Amino acid sequence: MxxxxxxxxxxxxxxxxxxxxxxxxxxxxxxxxxxxxxxxxxxxxxxxxxxxxxxxxxxxxxxxxxxxxxxxxxxxxxxxxxxxxxxxxxxxxxxxxxxxxxxxxxxxxxxxxxxxxxNRRETTLASIFLLLTVLITIGASSILFVEGNVPEANIHTAGDALWWVFVTISTVGYGDYYPVTTLGRIIAIGIIICGVGLFGMVAGLISSIISDPQHEKDLLEKAHRKEWREMLANQQVLLAKLDRLETKLDQLSQDKSTNTPSQH
CATH class of the missing domain: 1.20.120 (Four Helix Bundle (Hemerythrin (Met), subunit A))
Structure with a gap:
């Protein structure tokens, strides 16, 4: 790592x-x-x-x-x-x-x-966690708000809503909890589509790790090359400053020798 x-x-x-x-x-x-x-x-x-x-x-x-x-x-x-x-x-x-x-x-x-x-892999992983949290928050809250007060619905508690949203995101579909209202089904469709895309991101991340084992090494080498370029640039700036300082010192030495009166 x-x-x-x-x-x-x-x-x-x-x-x-x-x-x-x-x-x-x-x-x-x-x-x-x-x-x-x-x-x-x-x-x-x-x-x-x-x-x-x-x-x-x-x-x-x-x-x-x-x-x-x-x-x-x-x-x-x-x-x-x-x-x-x-x-x-x-x-x-x-x-x-x-x-x-x-x-x-x-x-x-x-x-x-x-x-x-x-850091594309880390960006993908951060996006997965972020989208998963957003889906759980919006999905569980909205389905409980829509279905919680419907007598014929089977999602009435926070535990039911959270279990339903996890099952729906994973597209497993046990069928023990499901929406019965039209708005609840629309919410379920959105959660399912987002869940498929989310697991597509997970599959792509795993595939990139398996197919490109040299990724971290390449990133490290690229970072080292960047640091070396920055060091060389800093050295060039320092050398230029030293050259200007040396020129000024030579000029001061010449002026001093010119202004010094000759001794007979």
């Missing part, structure tokens, strides 16, 4: 995914403050927030493993670990720190496209 520089490569595809999920988590936690704790919607939001926390923990642990300095990474990201503890919703507001950090990097960075282009 490629080792990353905590400062130079902090703005990578997974951090952009964390930005969107952090904002989503903040919205969900804020919404739970106005919901009845015994309502199905509240349970769905808590389950989705727990799922997002698991994604955060996976991302943080992977970045910790890849970082050059584990102590420096923990020093800068300890609030993110605390904010990712499930079932303690008030801690989620610490995610504001990560949101502000990534926004600051977005404003100051000129290498966003370079990062996404040169």
């Amino acid at each position: 490629k080792v990353i520089d905590d400062v130079k490569y902090e703005l990578h595809p997974m951090s952009l995914m964390a930005l969107v999920l952090s904002i989503t988590s903040l919205i969900i936690v804020t919404s739970t403050l106005f919901l009845n704790k015994h309502s199905p919607t509240f349970r769905i939001f808590i389950a989705i927030d727990t799922f997002i926390c698991l994604i955060f923990w996976c991302q943080l642990l992977i970045d910790l493993f890849r970082s050059k300095s584990k102590a420096a990474y923990l020093k800068h990201h300890w609030p993110d670990f605390i904010a990712s503890i499930p079932a303690i919703e008030p801690l989620r507001f610490m995610r504001i720190l990560q949101v502000l950090r990534v926004i600051r990097l977005l404003r100051s960075s000129k290498n966003i496209y370079f990062q996404l282009q040169n």
